Amino acid sequence: MSASPRTLAELADMHGGGMVRVRSLSGRPQVLIRLEEIGFTPGTEVRLAAVAPFGGPLAFDLRGARIALRRADAACVEVIP
Amino acid sequence: MSAATLVGDVSMEAPSEAVWVLAGPPNAGKTSLYNHLTGARYRTVNYPGATVDYCIGTLAGKPERPTLVLDSPGIVSLVARSDDERAALSTLDELGRLLPGHAVPDVVVVPVDASQMSRHLVLVRQMRRAGLRTVVALTMNDIARAQGRPVDPARLSDYLSVVVVEVDGRSGHGVQELRAAVEQVAALPATRVALPTEFSLEQVAEDFAWADRIESALSEIVKRRPQAASRRDFDRWMLHPVAGTALFLLVMGGLFWSVFALASPMIDAIGSFFDFLGGAVAPHLPAGMLGAFVSQGVIPGVGAMFSFVPQIAILFLLMGILEDSGFLARGAMLTDRFLSVIGLNGRSFVPLLSANACAIPGILASRTVPGRKERLLTILAAPLMNCSARLPVYGLLLSFLVPGRPALAGALLAALYLGGVIFASVAVVIGAKLLRVPASDTGFQLELPAWRLPAWRSVLSNAWTRTKSYLGRAGTVISVIAVLFWALNYPDPEHSLGLSVGHFLQPLMEPMGGDWRIALGLMAAFAAREVFVSTLAVTFAVSGNEDSVVQGLLSVMHGATNAVTGAPLFTVASVVALLVYFMVSMQCLATVAVIRKESGSLKFALGQMAAYVAASWVLAVLIYQILHALGL
Numbered sequence: 139m140s141a142s143p144r145t146l147a148e149l150a151d152m153h154g155g156g157m158v159r160v161r162s163l164s165g166r167p168q169v170l171i172r173l174e175e176i177g178f179t180p181g182t183e184v185r186l187a188a189v190a191p192f193g194g195p196l197a198f199d200l201r202g203a204r205i206a207l208r209r210a211d212a213a214c215v216e217v218i219p
Numbered sequence: 220m221s222a223a224t225l226v227g228d229v230s231m232e233a234p235s236e237a238v239w240v241l242a243g244p245p246n247a248g249k250t251s252l253y254n255h256l257t258g259a260r261y262r263t264v265n266y267p268g269a270t271v272d273y274c275i276g277t278l279a280g281k282p283e284r285p286t287l288v289l290d291s292p293g294i295v296s297l298v299a300r301s302d303d304e305r306a307a308l309s310t311l312d313e314l315g316r317l318l319p320g321h322a323v324p325d326v327v328v329v330p331v332d333a334s335q336m337s338r339h340l341v342l343v344r345q346m347r348r349a350g351l352r353t354v355v356a357l358t359m360n361d362i363a364r365a366q367g368r369p370v371d372p373a374r375l376s377d378y379l380s381v382v383v384v385e386v387d388g389r390s391g392h393g394v395q396e397l398r399a400a401v402e403q404v405a406a407l408p409a410t411r412v413a414l415p416t417e418f419s420l421e422q423v424a425e426d427f428a429w430a431d432r433i434e435s436a437l438s439e440i441v442k443r444r445p446q447a448a449s450r451r452d453f454d455r456w457m458l459h460p461v462a463g464t465a466l467f468l469l470v471m472g473g474l475f476w477s478v479f480a481l482a483s484p485m486i487d488a489i490g491s492f493f494d495f496l497g498g499a500v501a502p503h504l505p506a507g508m509l510g511a512f513v514s515q516g517v518i519p520g521v522g523a524m525f526s527f528v529p530q531i532a533i534l535f536l537l538m539g540i541l542e543d544s545g546f547l548a549r550g551a552m553l554t555d556r557f558l559s560v561i562g563l564n565g566r567s568f569v570p571l572l573s574a575n576a577c578a579i580p581g582i583l584a585s586r587t588v589p590g591r592k593e594r595l596l597t598i599l600a601a602p603l604m605n606c607s608a609r610l611p612v613y614g615l616l617l618s619f620l621v622p623g624r625p626a627l628a629g630a631l632l633a634a635l636y637l638g639g640v641i642f643a644s645v646a647v648v649i650g651a652k653l654l655r656v657p658a659s660d661t662g663f664q665l666e667l668p669a670w671r672l673p674a675w676r677s678v679l680s681n682a683w684t685r686t687k688s689y690l691g692r693a694g695t696v697i698s699v700i701a702v703l704f705w706a707l708n709y710p711d712p713e714h715s716l717g718l719s720v721g722h723f724l725q726p727l728m729e730p731m732g733g734d735w736r737i738a739l740g741l742m743a744a745f746a747a748r749e750v751f752v753s754t755l756a757v758t759f760a761v762s763g764n765e766d767s768v769v770q771g772l773l774s775v776m777h778g779a780t781n782a783v784t785g786a787p788l789f790t791v792a793s794v795v796a797l798l799v800y801f802m803v804s805m806q807c808l809a810t811v812a813v814i815r816k817e818s819g820s821l822k823f824a825l826g827q828m829a830a831y832v833a834a835s836w837v838l839a840v841l842i843y844q845i846l847h848a849l850g851l
Binding site: 169175180194208210 | 295296300337338418424428451454460461463464548551552553556559565661662663666667669
């Protein structure tokens with residue numbers, strides 16, 4: 139599948155437990171560097187694991203760990219299926 | 220030899236002992252490794268200029284060279300993003316500030332979790348690049364094995380050019396081999412250590428690409444097995460919209476209930492013991508000021524400090540269990556949404572929870588909150604959580620207000636807790652506008668560790684160490700201030716400096732329905748809030764052990780008349796006003812001292828105190844005037 143603009147999505151918009159891949163990061167610099175440092179680098183496989191109620195953070199599985207991210211932070215991560 | 224003497228010695232001469240620093244990611248098994256190396260005997264130390272706990276202990280057994288082992292807060296990268304990370308990193312290149320005579324650690328031992336290797340290898344690479352002598356302790360390989368991809372330590376060592384030793388954190392298997400390996404590396408010539416100041420996105424991505432190559436090279440030879448049941452499966456319930464919320468509230472409710480139910484018999488016993496001690500010692504002391512100083516100043520002062528210990532110790536113990544099992548990380552995730560509305564962070568959850576025992580450990584715990592502004596706002600909120608020192612005051616005033624109706628008193632107590640939380644939210648929102656600190660905007664990212672049964676031994680020893688360190692920090696201040704207020708009341712409240720102070724402040728008390736005796740009680744409460752009760756007892760000349768003091772005080776309170784108006788002093792209006800005053804006011808000088816240190820600003824600490832005292836007075840006056848006008 140080609141990475142046409144149609145298949146691009148933000149990590150914050152994920153539903154269900156399918157696996158996606160990090161394509162790129164964009165947004166506030168101090169958040170981006172921390173996101174990379176905890177493992178959200180381009181090419182990383184990510185799966186949505188859980189969603190906190192009332193619009194709270196999302197939990198993702200990546201690199202053997204489970205990481206909770208605020209939705210605004212997850213929106214910095216652009217993913218492809 | 221204890222670690223204390225060793226630390227003392229090194230400032231005098233060239234270091235004769237080695238220093239191993241355990242540094243690495245959170246949840247990689249650092250603490251259990253530390254316990255195996257030191258035999259779980261350690262004390263905590265403060266890094267100069269920052270109140271961050273380090274565990275320091277001596278290497279167990281009989282090493283060739285005496286060795287100190289240092290444990291510090293978890294780090295994700297060699298560039299710090301929060302105050303505790305900053306302090307943890309300073310042990311790597313500025314060790315001399317903590318252990319004079321040592322510039323850098325002899326060896327840095329980095330735990331690497333085999334089940335999430337790539338994330339942890341990046342840190343190892345950064346450390347090698349910084350010039351640190353590093354040994355990798357490969358942990359959790361049993362989990363990686365269960366997942367069908369065990370890591371071969373020898374091959375990993377070839378890829379990293381770093382010694383790798385497999386260690387089982389639970390059994391301690393491999394710790395001897397780790398020690399031998401570290402001693403060998405410690406003998407290698409030192410290199411210059413320079414920590415990075417910032418990373419570029421490209422650099423981090425490149426480091427991860429390198430780690431990914433190693434991980435895939437090591438797992439290609441292993442046959443993939445079906446995924447073993449994940450140790451995070453419980454999250455399906457814990458983070459479920461309905462079940463998760465219910466579970467969270469249940470655990471929080473259970474936590475508070477246990478703290479009060481388990482602690483109150485112990486608090487009573489401690490109170491009775493110090494009353495007994497004061498009474499027993501008094502006849503043997505010389506008459507006059509010195510005797511009174513010991514029996515009425517020192518002993519009750521130390522007693523005041525010890526009366527906080529049961530609740531603090533139980534809260535630390537239960538929080539340790541919740542933390543070790545993985546609950547607190549989920550709690551932080553579940554509360555982030557609500558805390559972020561007022562400018563706080565999910566990471567403020569644990570500090571604010573601690574503040575329900577005492578604001579001081581809560582303020583100390585705020586160092587894990589990244590971003591200066593969010594940390595200061597957490598400090599603003601902490602003293603408004605209902606600490607245990609308020610409970611004796613609430614107990615007395617609620618017994619007066621709704622005698623013989625425990626259910627109603629319980630509901631009113633819950634309302635006071637809620638009131639504290641509401642006022643804290645208001646304070647944080649106002650504080651966020653007033654503080655001239657740029658918004659931190661650090662977002663919320665938190666690793667959710669695997670669920671597990673708590674490691675009881677380390678949970679118990681942590682609770683013990685934290686309680687001791689609380690006693691050392693807060694206890695001394697509380698005792699000293701209690702003694703100072705004794706002096707203010709010497710020789711007795713009718714003929715003392717305190718009386719003049721009370722009369723001087725009386726005009727401030729009149730609009731909230733009080734007189735000079737209330738003023739004196741509120742002044743004394745600056746030592747510790749619960750001193751209000753004993754001060755009232757002294758002023759109204761009620762004596763006896765704790766239970767009878769409260770009973771006697773309650774009957775005296777019913778007959779007391781206001782020194783100014785001659786009307787009854789304790790009415791529904793004046794007692795509700797007092798309750799609200801205690802809910803909001805910042806009357807604890809020990810807390811102010813800790814805030815000054817942690818915020819690094821005397822202005823911030825005094826400003827917060829002044830604002831809360833003023834706000835509580837205004838609220839108390841408003842409430843009294845309204846209720847009084849209604850005839851209550």
